[in-house]
Amino acid sequence: MKEHETAVELRDIIKNFPGVRALDGVSLTLKKGEVHGLIGENGAGKSTLIKTLTGVHKPDQGKILCEGQEVVFSGPLDAKKKGIACVYQELNIVAELNATDNMFMGNMKKKGNSFFLDYGYMNRKTKEVMKSMNQEIDLTKICGNMGMGQLQMIEIGKSILQEAKVLILDEPTSSLGEQETKELFKTVNLLKEQGMAILFVSHKLEEIFELCDVVTVMRDGKHVVTMDTDKMTQDDLITYMVGRSLSNLYPKVEVPKGDVAMEVKHLSRKGVYNDVTFSVRKGEVLGFAGLVGAGRTEVFRGIFAADPVDSGEVYINGKQCRIKSPGDAIKNKIAFLTEDRKGQGLVLDEPISKNIAMVNMLNLQKGLFVDDRKLKEQAENTVKKLKIKTESIEKKSGDLSGGNQQKVVIGKWINTDAEIFVFDEPTRGIDVGAKIEVYNIINDLVKEGKAVVMISSELPEILGMCDRVVVMRSGRITGEIDRKSEDFNQESIMRAAWEV
Numbered sequence: 001m002k003e004h005e006t007a008v009e010l011r012d013i014i015k016n017f018p019g020v021r022a023l024d025g026v027s028l029t030l031k032k033g034e035v036h037g038l039i040g041e042n043g044a045g046k047s048t049l050i051k052t053l054t055g056v057h058k059p060d061q062g063k064i065l066c067e068g069q070e071v072v073f074s075g076p077l078d079a080k081k082k083g084i085a086c087v088y089q090e091l092n093i094v095a096e097l098n099a100t101d102n103m104f105m106g107n108m109k110k111k112g113n114s115f116f117l118d119y120g121y122m123n124r125k126t127k128e129v130m131k132s133m134n135q136e137i138d139l140t141k142i143c144g145n146m147g148m149g150q151l152q153m154i155e156i157g158k159s160i161l162q163e164a165k166v167l168i169l170d171e172p173t174s175s176l177g178e179q180e181t182k183e184l185f186k187t188v189n190l191l192k193e194q195g196m197a198i199l200f201v202s203h204k205l206e207e208i209f210e211l212c213d214v215v216t217v218m219r220d221g222k223h224v225v226t227m228d229t230d231k232m233t234q235d236d237l238i239t240y241m242v243g244r245s246l247s248n249l250y251p252k253v254e255v256p257k258g259d260v261a262m263e264v265k266h267l268s269r270k271g272v273y274n275d276v277t278f279s280v281r282k283g284e285v286l287g288f289a290g291l292v293g294a295g296r297t298e299v300f301r302g303i304f305a306a307d308p309v310d311s312g313e314v315y316i317n318g319k320q321c322r323i324k325s326p327g328d329a330i331k332n333k334i335a336f337l338t339e340d341r342k343g344q345g346l347v348l349d350e351p352i353s354k355n356i357a358m359v360n361m362l363n364l365q366k367g368l369f370v371d372d373r374k375l376k377e378q379a380e381n382t383v384k385k386l387k388i389k390t391e392s393i394e395k396k397s398g399d400l401s402g403g404n405q406q407k408v409v410i411g412k413w414i415n416t417d418a419e420i421f422v423f424d425e426p427t428r429g430i431d432v433g434a435k436i437e438v439y440n441i442i443n444d445l446v447k448e449g450k451a452v453v454m455i456s457s458e459l460p461e462i463l464g465m466c467d468r469v470v471v472m473r474s475g476r477i478t479g480e481i482d483r484k485s486e487d488f489n490q491e492s493i494m495r496a497a498w499e500v
């Protein structure tokens with residue numbers, strides 16, 4: 001293989017936050033024409049490393065070199081000017097505008113010296129850039145009406161427009177479906193061939209092997225290893241990440257099933273889902289599989305009364321319930337662990353302790369007041385149980401790493417006295433070790449006779465952990481497969497999720 005030129009290099013970077021050293025002497029070299037994977041447990045320092053590269057954080061010590069020259073970024077704009085672009089998980093897209101406006105945001109092209117914007121040029125350029133990534137774009141469409149995959153492409157397009165030499169992708173596939181992920185990989189490979197240096201962060205081991213030429217593993221703010229991916233196995237990678245090998249990724253327990261805990265009949269919402277009927281028993285883990293957009297989350301938002309429902313019935317322990325608000329749902333002992341931790345799951349400005357107490361304040365009350373000691377005790381226990389990486393339960397939730405925020409969302413609900421737990425993409429964005437923790441929590445719940453619904457786009461996880469799986473496609477149930485059936489496999493589920 002030919003040696004690639006260095007695009008950017010980090011040398012012995014140290015970055016401290018109050019009470020924590022997020023980067024502890026990390027070095028990393030990104031080369032042109034190479035896809036470099038970055039992996040590590042939640043809180044290992046990946047996002048901090050990225051933010052150092054993009055000028056968001058200033059390193060306390062260490063050097064950054066662009067094409068061999070030492071640079072000091074005064075801020076994100078400066079890093080951008082030097083050719084470093086980043087697509088964060090929270091995209092920088094304005095939903096009301098179209099692709100061109102988003103692409104040229106802050107950088108609008110004027111006609112000569114006039115005040116008029118040169119849309120002719122900008123539209124042409126937008127099309128051209130998208131075409132260079134093999135993407136068709138509809139300029140009459142506002143971004144709010146586009147899928148996650150296409151929005152990411154627009155963000156990547158922005159970096160091409162700025163003639164970036166380095167493109168950083170922080171967990172780009174966590175909100176993409178299978179097809180969109182394929183598209184993204186094609187584009188990344190295309191950019192690589194054109195000589196871009198790409199840094200790719202993911203918790204999905206298969207993706208690292210599929211896409212990356214080299215991979216760097218981080219642990220506790222330190223660099224562990226950088227190695228060619230074709231010289232290592234998945235087990236090696238896990239061992240580098242976690243510090244030990246993990247033999248059983250899906251520690252499923254089977255417990256005797258009890259009565260039906262919840263039954264849903266003919267639930268419909270016009271244009272969203274139609275005639276959805278299913279039930280889940282005590283002691284059972286029921287999976288909901290399907291493509292992104294199949295309507296799975298929407299069904300449970302309907303049951304939980306987070307959104308209106310047109311028709312249908314919900315029975316809990318055999319009795320029909322009228323759930324009119326999320327408060328009603330909680331009273332009926334339904335817990336809903338949402339997939340969107342930023343939007344619905346967490347109050348980012350509040351400390352971990354308050355977030356964990358959020359849905360079960362009543363249990364923590366002493367007379368009219370909240371029992372502060374109890375609240376803290378509960379938070380401490382939860383942090384320990386879920387191995388949330390933080391120096392203190394008083395840390396702002398927003399300052400936790402992405403995966404640790406997800407754990408707080410889980411912590412918030414497992415302390416309630418709910419009987420029915422709906423987990424929506426529970427392991428999105430969390431590392432392999434923590435995934436097993438989440439599965440163990442699910443095991444504990446069913447052992448206590450609780451009913452668990454797990455919505456997941458990751459089939460290995462559905463197959464590994466569920467007793468039964470319901471498959472949805474375009475708002476309808478298109479399959480139901482029991483663990484004991486010979487059809488309980490990837491192909492059958494995919495068929496039910498795809499076929500027209």
Ligand SMILES: Nc1ncnc2c1ncn2[C@@H]1O[C@H](COP(=O)(O)OP(=O)(O)OP(=O)(O)O)[C@@H](O)[C@H]1O
Pocket residue numbers: 017018020021022040041042043044045046047048049389390399400401402403404429
């Ligand atoms: N703004 C901040 N203030 C205080 N601490 C922070 C801040 N940002 C990150 N940290 C801490 O730095 C450490 C590294 O966090 P970072 O977000 O880099 O992890 P990560 O590897 O990206 O994890 P994940 O896989 O969960 O996204 C964590 O202990 C985190 O709590």
Ligand SMILES: [Mg+2]
Pocket residue numbers: 046047048401402403
């Ligand atoms: Mg992160």
